[in-house]
Amino acid sequence: MKATITGPFPTAKDTARILGVSDKRLKELLRLRSSARLSGPKKSGWALDFAKNGSKFSGTKSKTSANKRRTSAPRKRRARGKSAKALA
Amino acid sequence: MARVQKLSPEVFLNVPYDKKFERLFLALISGISAFGLVPRATLEITTSVRRLDRILDLIRRCEYSIHDLSRVEIDRGAPRTPRFNMPFELGLSVAFEKASKSRTRGWFVCESQSYRLAKSLSDLNGTDPFIHNGTIEGVFRELGNMFRRPGRQPSVQQMRTIYRKLRINLPAVLRQAGSGTPYTARVFRDLSVIASAAAVEVMLTRR
Numbered sequence: 001m002k003a004t005i006t007g008p009f010p011t012a013k014d015t016a017r018i019l020g021v022s023d024k025r026l027k028e029l030l031r032l033r034s035s036a037r038l039s040g041p042k043k044s045g046w047a048l049d050f051a052k053n054g055s056k057f058s059g060t061k062s063k064t065s066a067n068k069r070r071t072s073a074p075r076k077r078r079a080r081g082k083s084a085k086a087l088a
Numbered sequence: 089m090a091r092v093q094k095l096s097p098e099v100f101l102n103v104p105y106d107k108k109f110e111r112l113f114l115a116l117i118s119g120i121s122a123f124g125l126v127p128r129a130t131l132e133i134t135t136s137v138r139r140l141d142r143i144l145d146l147i148r149r150c151e152y153s154i155h156d157l158s159r160v161e162i163d164r165g166a167p168r169t170p171r172f173n174m175p176f177e178l179g180l181s182v183a184f185e186k187a188s189k190s191r192t193r194g195w196f197v198c199e200s201q202s203y204r205l206a207k208s209l210s211d212l213n214g215t216d217p218f219i220h221n222g223t224i225e226g227v228f229r230e231l232g233n234m235f236r237r238p239g240r241q242p243s244v245q246q247m248r249t250i251y252r253k254l255r256i257n258l259p260a261v262l263r264q265a266g267s268g269t270p271y272t273a274r275v276f277r278d279l280s281v282i283a284s285a286a287a288v289e290v291m292l293t294r295r
Binding site for chain 1: 097098121123124125126128132152194233234235236237238240253256257260261264277278280281282284285286287288291292
């Protein structure tokens with residue numbers, strides 16, 4: 001059996017009314033919820049990138065990975081040449 | 089005369105109140121809220137009125153009930169006994185459903201293990217229990233099998249988002265209530281309201 005729910009989607013106020021939670025307490029809870037969202041658990045750099053861009057790959061590469069990038073052989077040769085000229 | 093809008097359906101939660109079940113309890117509150125339903129539980133019963141009368145009252149007003157029979161083993165505390173409350177309340181719900189003229193009233197049985205219900209409660213043979221495997225994902229999956237909300241069918245991911253929001257707020261709610269467990273009337277009500285607010289945010293504002 002699968003129950004089909006057709007009633008209106010309850011707001012937090014509706015739920016509070018059903019459960020007998022006062023308006024004052026409801027306000028406190030909503031405030032608590034929004035503050036918890038701001039000071040939620042610490043996110044790693046990757047998670048922040050993910051939250052910001054919505055994808056692991058769409059963010060710009062971090063400096064660390066850019067530094068780790070291997071230099072290509074021609075680039076290395078060019079760099080050597082320039083430094084050799086500079087030394088001469 | 090002003091038309092009174094029908095309130096959203098309430099779901100009676102008949103679950104074990106133990107430490108091991110805490111995560112699943114939060115998952116149930118989150119998932120139920122995602123479907124636009126309001127969770128109710130015997131935890132809310134605090135007055136001196138006879139407990140059984142209040143339970144009956146609660147079952148009577150709830151359109152749906154979810155009964156978790158995954159704690160059929162004997163508990164550790166002395167004297168060692170099995171827990172009869174949950175099968176008893178399931179029986180009450182079944183009786184109400186049979187006596188009720190409302191076609192929408194429904195009850196669902198959950199288990200963590202397949203085929204165990206056939207042994208522990210053979211009277212329900214022919215009734216398929218919802219096996220959640222004792223996991224949060226399992227609870228969300230089975231709630232999706234129990235309920236259907238046309239147009240706004242919540243996904244497991246959406247239920248998980250609500251669950252995460254609830255988990256973030258849990259320590260503050262417990263601190264404010266001076267409680268170490270979510271199985272108290274105040275904490276349960278607070279969590280249900282927070283889950284409802286989160287559900288509105290997840291289900292209605294994020295398209």
